[in-house]
Structures are given as C-alpha cells and as structure tokens.
Amino acid sequence: MLINKNLIEMNLTSKTRDEVIQALAKLAYQEGRVSDIEKYVQAVLKRENEYSTSVGFGVAIPHGKTNAVKEPFLGFARVKEVDWAAPDKNPIDLVFIIGVPEEQSGNEHLKILAKISRKLMKEDFRSSLRNADTKESILNIIQDAVK
Amino acid sequence: MKLLAVTACTTGIAHTYMAAEAIEEVAKEKGYEVKVETRGSVGVENELTKVDIEGADAILIASDTSVPMERFIGKKVLSVPVSEAIKDTEKLVDQAFNASIYQGNKNLVDEVSEIKEQRAAQRKGAYKHLLNGVSFMIPFVVAGGIAIALSFLIGYDAFQQEGTLAAYLKSIGDSAFGLMVPILAGYIAYSIADRPGLAPGMVGGVIAIALNAGFLGGIAAGFLAGYVVLLIKKYIRLPKNLQGIMPVLIIPVLGSLAVGLIMYYVLGAPVAAINTGMNNFLTSLSGTNAVILGFIIGLMMAFDMGGPLNKAAYAFGTGTLVAGTGSMVMAAVMAAGMVPPLGLALATILFKNKFNNAEREAGKAAWVLGLGFITEGAIPFAAADPFRVIPSIMAGSAVTGALSMLFKSTLSVPHGGIFVLFAVENLIGYIIAIAVGTVVTAFLVGTLKKPLQEIETERNVKNEKYNRSSSI
Known part of the structure; x- marks a missing residue:
C-alpha cells in the first residue's frame, strides 16, 4: 500500500514548512519507506525551491524523487496554518507528501498519485479530509478516492 | 466549442493531473467539449489525435517541460506554467480561445529533427x-x-x-x-x-x-x-x-x-x-517492370515523408544492397526521397507569391535537407497544406523513381544524398531523374496552391462585409 495509518498525522504541530517536511519524512523513515531522511528532505526542498508546491485551496503536495526512497509512499498531515511560500501568500492546512524512488519499476503507484492529484481539485474531498475525526476515516477517504 | 489541453510538470507526479482535472472541470461547466492530454511520469495518457486537433477551437498548454508542439501549427495556442492553470483555470480557458495562432518553430532543420524523433517514439x-x-x-x-x-x-x-x-x-x-x-x-x-x-x-x-x-x-x-x-x-x-x-x-x-x-x-x-x-x-528486372517498380517506390517515398510507407520502401532498398554491386532499387529510393524537399524548395523560389515569408525562408533549408536525402524536410510544407502538397510531391517522386530505373542508375550505399554521388553508376541519368522530379513537383505545387493575396482578398471581403453590417 502506498499509504497506511502510520503515514497519517491528524494534527501536526510543526510551524514551518521545513519542520513539516522533516516530521513527515521521519514517519516515512520509521515505516521503512525512506533509507536516508536527510537526503530525501533535501530532494523535497530542492523541488520546493523551484517553486512552491502549494497548489491553492490550503493544500500543499511536497514531493521528492530520489534513490533515498526505498518504496513509494504517500503521507498525509493536517497542520495549523503553515506558510508554504505560496504565490497567493495563503497558508496551508493540508499536506500530502509523496516519495518515489529514482528508478522504479511499474507505474501502478504513479497512477494512484495521479488519481489523488485529480481528487485534490474537488472541494468535497478536501472538506471531508478537514472534517474527519480519526486516522481510519482519513485512510478510508483517501483509499476511496483512488479506487 | 472544443478545447484541447496538454498538461505536464517537471516531476510528472501531481501538478500534471491537478491541472488536467481543473481544466476538464472548468471547460465542462462552460459547456465546452474538452480533452486533456497528460504527460506525467506514467507516460503520455489520453493523447490528442490528429482528428482531435483538427476539430479543436483552441489549445491550452499547461506545462513546465517541453511538449511536442509541431502538431499544433495553425491552431490557437496558449502556453502557461502548470501552476497557473491550476489557479486561474477559468481565466486561462477563456484566454485560450482568443490566443494567437501558433506558427511553429521557424527553423526548418530543428523542426524536422523534432518530427523524426517524435515518429521514432511513436513506432x-x-x-x-x-x-x-x-x-x-x-x-x-x-x-x-x-x-x-x-x-x-x-x-x-x-x-x-x-x-x-x-x-x-x-x-x-x-x-x-x-x-x-x-x-x-x-x-x-x-x-x-x-x-x-x-x-x-x-x-x-x-x-x-x-x-x-x-x-x-x-x-x-x-x-x-x-x-x-x-x-x-x-x-x-x-x-x-x-x-x-x-x-x-x-x-x-x-x-x-x-x-x-x-x-x-x-x-x-x-x-x-x-x-x-x-x-x-x-x-533480371528491366524495361517496363523496372519502371513500374520505380514509380511505386517513388509514390511510397513521398506519400508519408519518412513515415511507415517511406521506411518500408527504404528498408526494401537497403535489402537489395549486396556488397560491391550497386542496386537500382536503392538508387531509385534515394532519388525519390530527395525530391519532395527539393521540389518544394524550388517552388518557393518560382512561385514566391504562393508562400509566406516563413515558408520562403524554410525553402532555403529544404534545399539542404533534400540534398542530404532527408525526406522529412517536406513535412512542414505538407502539414500546412496537405491536399495540394502531398499529391505534388508523390507525382514528382514517382517520376524520379521511374526515370532512375529507366536509366539503370545504381547506388551502392544506403544514405548520403548528394555526398555519395560518387557511389552512383550512370550519374548523368541519375541527376536528370532527380532534376525532372524536382521540377514536376515544383510546378504542380505552384499550379495547385492559391496565391496568398487571393486568400488575403477573400478575408478582406469578408471583413468588409462584416464591418458594413456592424456600422449599420
């Protein structure tokens, strides 16, 4: 599975973009998806610095493609109004973090990420994520979305 | 109204698809027909076909990487960064319908090598x-x-x-x-x-x-x-x-x-x-049979200018090469393949009033491509006006193929155009064959194509009518 309960954080208290990324990378590391936290974080920040992955609607999708990722994953966190250097200056409160190995075989998980990305454009998908009470329900919402 | 879009981003993981979703949504809300090609890390999905593009009123490119653009020449094209397409979707969809017509890459040589790459990828x-x-x-x-x-x-x-x-x-x-x-x-x-x-x-x-x-x-x-x-x-x-x-x-x-x-x-x-x-x-091939074979080879070489038929004729030609002996088939293949760009290049000189500035400029490069046996050099001309250009180059190449066979010219290498003429036997006949085909193509194109001014005048007449009715 691309995502599981341990890759979801209901209320992450980190206050800056870099802290959020660091915290989520750590989850991925604990789940064995990332072999080298620093290297992964650097890849994600490099991408962020090209231009912000904040896509509006309070959503950011930091992502990194590097060989520090052992197995592709999707992580999710709700945060409290973090500034994501968005062009529209608005803070974000939903973060999807994505990790993909540099060289990966098969593209099943890429298709799943594509579906999630499309879903993010839907208002009801975003609000159900904001209103969910448990990790289980968030996991269900995400899994439903990619069916 | 029909809107087409292409979305792509640097990593090809998320923005490509978000932009696609946003564009589809907005276009549907506005009641447009819509199709979005996504170029992400999954590969190209929902690829726009020739038919799609022909029927489109506008094309919106939301991309941070390079997208094959050749196919959009002559269409209204708006190019924006992918992130803008996610945020200002509505505004951009409207703008796309008022975008300027995409003229394409002005440099014929670059354009041709792009086409060749694209075709190789599509095989x-x-x-x-x-x-x-x-x-x-x-x-x-x-x-x-x-x-x-x-x-x-x-x-x-x-x-x-x-x-x-x-x-x-x-x-x-x-x-x-x-x-x-x-x-x-x-x-x-x-x-x-x-x-x-x-x-x-x-x-x-x-x-x-x-x-x-x-x-x-x-x-x-x-x-x-x-x-x-x-x-x-x-x-x-x-x-x-x-x-x-x-x-x-x-x-x-x-x-x-x-x-x-x-x-x-x-x-x-x-x-x-x-x-x-x-x-x-x-x-043993000689006389009428040889000439017919040359004629058919010529038609094949020109019909799709480097596409499957052309390559089939070409592969057949290389197959007839045996060490040390020249091949009549190979000679006909190369001659017929050189004619389309050469004929068009000649046409841009003889019939200046039927080509716009960009095409006349491209004509100069077409000489070089033709002399180098790169049939694809004719594609940009053919793409702009296929029903007049393709029959003209087919006729020219067929004549060249038939003449080359008639003169029993042979060639002992499979490529090189003008640079391998020393490997041609019966060179004079060969050059005559190429020259005749080139002239045939040039005159056919010149006869079939309408002068630019006529097209302009037609437009002006329409505009005038429009102006009059609006002033009343």
Whole structure:
C-alpha cells in the first residue's frame, strides 16, 4: 500500500514548512519507506525551491524523487496554518507528501498519485479530509478516492 | 466549442493531473467539449489525435517541460506554467480561445529533427523492431559501401591486386558489409527482448549469411531470437541465488542454440529460396517492370515523408544492397526521397507569391535537407497544406523513381544524398531523374496552391462585409 495509518498525522504541530517536511519524512523513515531522511528532505526542498508546491485551496503536495526512497509512499498531515511560500501568500492546512524512488519499476503507484492529484481539485474531498475525526476515516477517504 | 489541453510538470507526479482535472472541470461547466492530454511520469495518457486537433477551437498548454508542439501549427495556442492553470483555470480557458495562432518553430532543420524523433517514439510492434535493426545497420552499410566505392574509384578491378590500397579498401568494405546482416538481426532482437536478445540475434544473423538467406534471413533470425529470448525469460525460473547466471549463461546459450538450430533445420532453406528468388527478380528486372517498380517506390517515398510507407520502401532498398554491386532499387529510393524537399524548395523560389515569408525562408533549408536525402524536410510544407502538397510531391517522386530505373542508375550505399554521388553508376541519368522530379513537383505545387493575396482578398471581403453590417 502506498499509504497506511502510520503515514497519517491528524494534527501536526510543526510551524514551518521545513519542520513539516522533516516530521513527515521521519514517519516515512520509521515505516521503512525512506533509507536516508536527510537526503530525501533535501530532494523535497530542492523541488520546493523551484517553486512552491502549494497548489491553492490550503493544500500543499511536497514531493521528492530520489534513490533515498526505498518504496513509494504517500503521507498525509493536517497542520495549523503553515506558510508554504505560496504565490497567493495563503497558508496551508493540508499536506500530502509523496516519495518515489529514482528508478522504479511499474507505474501502478504513479497512477494512484495521479488519481489523488485529480481528487485534490474537488472541494468535497478536501472538506471531508478537514472534517474527519480519526486516522481510519482519513485512510478510508483517501483509499476511496483512488479506487 | 472544443478545447484541447496538454498538461505536464517537471516531476510528472501531481501538478500534471491537478491541472488536467481543473481544466476538464472548468471547460465542462462552460459547456465546452474538452480533452486533456497528460504527460506525467506514467507516460503520455489520453493523447490528442490528429482528428482531435483538427476539430479543436483552441489549445491550452499547461506545462513546465517541453511538449511536442509541431502538431499544433495553425491552431490557437496558449502556453502557461502548470501552476497557473491550476489557479486561474477559468481565466486561462477563456484566454485560450482568443490566443494567437501558433506558427511553429521557424527553423526548418530543428523542426524536422523534432518530427523524426517524435515518429521514432511513436513506432510500435514489429515495425518498430525492424526499424531499430535497420537504423543500427545503416552505418555499417554506409561505411562498407563508401569504402568499396573508393576502391572502385582507383580502378574497377584494382582490388584484385593483393596488398594494394584498393585491395585493402575493398576488404574494409567487405568487412563492414559482412556485419550488416548480423547487426540487423541482433538489433531487431535487442528491440524485442533488450540486451539478452543481442547475442542470439547476431549469431542467427551470421547463420543467415552462411545459409545464403541474406537480408531476409537476417530479419527472420532477429525476430526469432527476440521472441525466443522472451520465452526463455518467461518460462525458465531459477532460484533467487542462481538468477545471476540467467543473462550470462542460460539466455545466451539456450537462445543461440535454439535460434541456430531453428535456422538450420527449419527457416534457413525456405528463406534462402525467397532471398535468391528476390535477387534474381531484381537483377533480371528491366524495361517496363523496372519502371513500374520505380514509380511505386517513388509514390511510397513521398506519400508519408519518412513515415511507415517511406521506411518500408527504404528498408526494401537497403535489402537489395549486396556488397560491391550497386542496386537500382536503392538508387531509385534515394532519388525519390530527395525530391519532395527539393521540389518544394524550388517552388518557393518560382512561385514566391504562393508562400509566406516563413515558408520562403524554410525553402532555403529544404534545399539542404533534400540534398542530404532527408525526406522529412517536406513535412512542414505538407502539414500546412496537405491536399495540394502531398499529391505534388508523390507525382514528382514517382517520376524520379521511374526515370532512375529507366536509366539503370545504381547506388551502392544506403544514405548520403548528394555526398555519395560518387557511389552512383550512370550519374548523368541519375541527376536528370532527380532534376525532372524536382521540377514536376515544383510546378504542380505552384499550379495547385492559391496565391496568398487571393486568400488575403477573400478575408478582406469578408471583413468588409462584416464591418458594413456592424456600422449599420
């Protein structure tokens, strides 16, 4: 599975973009998806610095493609109004973090990420994520979305 | 109204799809017909077809990477960064319908190489494998053909004197030609089964030569080897700790044995018979039959300008090359392939009023492409006005192909255009054939195409009507 309960954080208290990324990378590391936290974080920040992955609607999708990722994953966190250097200056409160190995075989998980990305454009998908009470329900919402 | 869009981003993971979703949503809300091509890391999905593009009113490109643009020439195209398409979707969709017409890349040479790459990427199945083999084989045939032609320049029989430069040149040429069929077979197999296909394919190719099955035998061996290796990979499963010996021991040995034995016991004899038959047919070919063959080759070379038909004729031409002897078919193929860009280039000079500035500029580059035997140089002209240009170049190339056969010109190398004229026998006839076809194409294009002013006047008349009615 691309995502599981341990890759979801209901209320992450980190206050800056870099802290959020660091915290989520750590989850991925604990789940064995990332072999080298620093290297992964650097890849994600490099991408962020090209231009912000904040896509509006309070959503950011930091992502990194590097060989520090052992197995592709999707992580999710709700945060409290973090500034994501968005062009529209608005803070974000939903973060999807994505990790993909540099060289990966098969593209099943890429298709799943594509579906999630499309879903993010839907208002009801975003609000159900904001209103969910448990990790289980968030996991269900995400899994439903990619069916 | 129909809107097309292409979305792509640098990593191809998220923004590509978000932009696609946003554009689809907005366009549907506004009641437009919409189709979005996504170019993400999954690959190209929902690719826009020629029919889609023809029927489109506007095209929105939301991309941070390069997107093949050639196909959109003559359409309203708006290009924006992908992130903008996610945020200001509505505004951009409206803007796309008022965008300026995309004129395309002004540099013909760049444009042509882009088209060639695109086409190579689009090739599929057996055709793709065959062309992969042919493209790896060509350098050997060119090197071999030119070395042998140089030897003949010293003197037609000069190579028979051992230890002379002429003998060495001939020997270099023969060596290169000797690799032609093995390389063809090897890289057909490589295209089918990746690296493990190479060894069985090349071995099969050498056997094809030994069996006198030639070029056709090489093609058979290549496909055989490719699919045999795929089967071995599929059905032979070794325990994990032994898997390392698959590519170095199991596949090469089993693959080569299987291919070799099948060639000797099954395929070799019939293919050799066909090969001999074809060669006899070609050498005995003369008079009307030869001219008809040249005519058909010409039609094929010009019809799709470097597409499958053109490449089929070309592969057939290279197959008729046998070390040391020139081929009439190959000569007709090259001559007919040179004519489309040359004819169009001539037309831009003779009929200046029928081409816009950009096309006249492109005409200059088309001379170079034509002289270099790059038929694709005609594509930008044909894309702009296919129903007038394609019949014109087909007619010119057919005349050239037929004349080249009539004059019995031969060519001993597979490529090079004007740079390999020294490898042509009966050069005068050959040049006449090319020149006549070029003139035929130029005059047909000139006759069929409308002068630009007429088109302009038509537009002005319409505008005037419009202005009048609006002022009332």
